[in-house]
Amino acid sequence: MTKRTLIVTNDFPPRPGGIQAFVHGLASRRPPGSVVVYAPRWKGCEDFDARQPYEVVRHPSSLMLPTRSVARRAAALVEDGATVVFGAAAPLGLLAPALRAAGAGRIVMLTHGHEASWARLPGARALLRRIGAGADVVTYLGGYTRRRIARAVPASRLVRLAPGVDTDAFRPGAGGDRVRASLGLGDRPVVVCVSRLVPRKGQDVLLRAWPLVLRRVPGAVLLLVGGGPLRRSLERGAARAGLRGSVVVTGSVPWASLPAYYDAGDVFAMPCRSRFGGLDVEGLGIVYLEASATGLPVVAGSSGGAPDAVRHGETGLVVDGTSHTAVAGALCDLLADPARARAMGERGRAWIEEEWRWDLVAARFAALL
Incomplete structure (x- = not known):
């Protein structure tokens, strides 16, 4: 039986935004029941979660930080040998060592514009380097973000993964x-x-x-x-x-x-x-x-x-x-x-x-x- 993938993310619908839509799009295109998402609460999340073909576990508040309580809740969702995906590497990627200790076999971190900004500042870049050290794969959106993030993450771990577009929904003559x-x-x-x-x-x-x-x-x-x-x-x-x-x-x-x-x-x-x-x-x-x-x-x-x-x-x-x-x-x-x-x-x-x-x-x- 295929182990479920755990997605740990601050960015998830019904909260609006581009990162939220990206992470949701990735989760929604996995086989039904093959992922579990751990995300913050947001207005309307109960109705939204009930419509998803996978389990969504909501944090009690609207923001998750890399604290012991968040690490403990996330660790409880890790199946032995499973893959953990961080919807955004910064800052929740700091939890990677704790989830690895809980049994995660592979850790994938997505990055977006803010991680590229972190890489510009010495202190934040050090944190990003620490985050990247806990990953097997760190993704980037395009040439710009790759150049920035490569200041903190080894090139051998960087893989391009950009959002997709629903060409059936977004099309000429769409209304x-x-x-x-x-x-x-x-x-x-x-x-x-x-x-x-x-x-x-x-x-x-x-x-x-x-x-x-x-x-x-x-x-x-x-x-x-x-x-x-x-x-x-x-x-x-x-x-x-x-x-x-x-x-x-x-x-x-x-x-x-x-x-x-x-x-x-x-x-x-x-x-x-x-x-x-x-x-x-x-x-x-x-x-x-x-x-x-x-x-x-x-x-x-x-x-x-x-x-x-x-x-x-x-x-x-x-x-x-x-x-x-x-x-x-x-x-x-x-x-x-x-x-x-x-x-x-x-x-x-x-x-x-x-x-x-x-x-x-x-x-x-x-x-x-």
């Missing part, structure tokens, strides 16, 4: 007409951004760029999809600039509805930028891949690993996310040339089908286990 109708957008040119509304993602730069876009493409609409602490600021900024009729902020929408919101756009844009001296960076940017799968050209910021999710000049454009003029120029170029934009979207869709489908990612994950 954009319904979204346009519900928001009263008609057939106006639409730039869509799907992301949490936080400074690194660059929605404020899109807002600053928008008057420049309207000069070249009158009637265009900026559709900001997602919730977050910047929502009220963005709405007030749009009102002050007289952009209320051309900027729509939807707030959070259900995950199942996201493909339709992508499909409502003509161009996707998230001009992310690095902050705090490079400590707050984009690890990859799954939204760029989802947009490409939906057949949209993308405009991405040059932060961190974001360029790994775009083929510049082929599937989209990578620009300086701190420059609203650069962002506006890229958006105008694509909106004003629908044939070029459409060709980029088609190449993006083909790229996703060739390299980023979930079945390919699931096979890579299975090999690591």
Whole structure:
């Protein structure tokens, strides 16, 4: 009988986020009953957990730290010789020695943008080195994160594992007409951004760029999809600039509805930028891949690993996310040339089908286990 894989993670639905979706996607594509997930409590987790084809054990609080109590609970879930997967290496990877002592035969750690940031600071890098020492495999998202993490983890342990895209859900014709109708957008040119509304993602730069876009493409609409602490600021900024009729902020929408919101756009844009001296960076940017799968050209910021999710000049454009003029120029170029934009979207869709489908990612994950 195959031993179950234990996934220990702070990042798991129903808490929203890219890492959460990544870890859930990996777990969901394992054979039913072959994994057990140990994750924090989150609002709505009881209903969510009941729908999963595997066991989810919830920690009493909404955050797990590498403490003795967390180690004890995780160790109790380890079957002798089983594989343990840490949904994010930092900081819970510090528990690896305790789980190895409890019987874990193999330990796999996933890394994301924040581990790449840890590798920049001497103290945090020492902790990351200690975390990596407890792993058999440490994954990375792309070239940027590999270069950073290799400062602390031996190259022999590093293996690429990036998120996959559900190409059946994210596809051209996924329901954009319904979204346009519900928001009263008609057939106006639409730039869509799907992301949490936080400074690194660059929605404020899109807002600053928008008057420049309207000069070249009158009637265009900026559709900001997602919730977050910047929502009220963005709405007030749009009102002050007289952009209320051309900027729509939807707030959070259900995950199942996201493909339709992508499909409502003509161009996707998230001009992310690095902050705090490079400590707050984009690890990859799954939204760029989802947009490409939906057949949209993308405009991405040059932060961190974001360029790994775009083929510049082929599937989209990578620009300086701190420059609203650069962002506006890229958006105008694509909106004003629908044939070029459409060709980029088609190449993006083909790229996703060739390299980023979930079945390919699931096979890579299975090999690591």
